[in-house]
């Protein structure tokens with residue numbers, strides 16, 4: 094039988110394909126993405142990643158499975174030591190200060206994506222919340238793998254691509270896929286459907302996140 098994650102990956106293909114083809118990704122690859130857009134993305138993603146780490150800890154607290162708990166806590170630490178540490182270097186390169194990070198308003202899509210994951214946990218179940226985390230890991234890994242062969246003429250964008258193609262990142266994705274499959278095995282059919290819906294909604298928010306950056310999205314005044 095097809096693994097649960099293969100099933101949900103197949104269902105998400107139309108959304109993921111739109112991410113692969115999104116102008117933000119194409120312009121990262123071509124080196125033409127305006128730095129103002131990348132800065133906006135990084136500032137919003139700083140908020141997203143810090144909440145994403147927090148979610149790992151809160152889901153771990155609620156998950157019954159001890160191995161899953163350990164993986165999520167290790168994942169939160171890996172995020173700090175890996176992706177978030179790389180981003181600190183990007184902030185320096187682009188002169189993004191602590192003050193700018195503190196005072197930048199969170200854009201609607203970043204806010205809604207994070208709230209969707211908290212809702213999956215607190216109005217749903219820890220199992221659904223696990224499925225909601227997976228597109229973040231997996232989609233970026235697929236993007237990194239697609240873009241690495243061509244690379245980017247811009248050294249900053251090249252480093253961004255390399256982060257998601259690295260062995261460490263790929264290992265964390267494989268573990269998250271395993272955790273999602275193990276989680277799906279323990280739940281009912283209706284809970285698996287809810288996990289699928291949460292995964293697809295996170296995939297839709299991933300797509301919206303690129304557009305949020307291109308539009309430098311703001312709340313209606």
Ligand SMILES: Cc1ncc(CN)c(N)n1
Pocket residue numbers: 138141142176228229230233299302
């Ligand atoms: C919104 C978002 N999604 C995924 C990733 C990759 N961990 C990220 N940095 N930001």
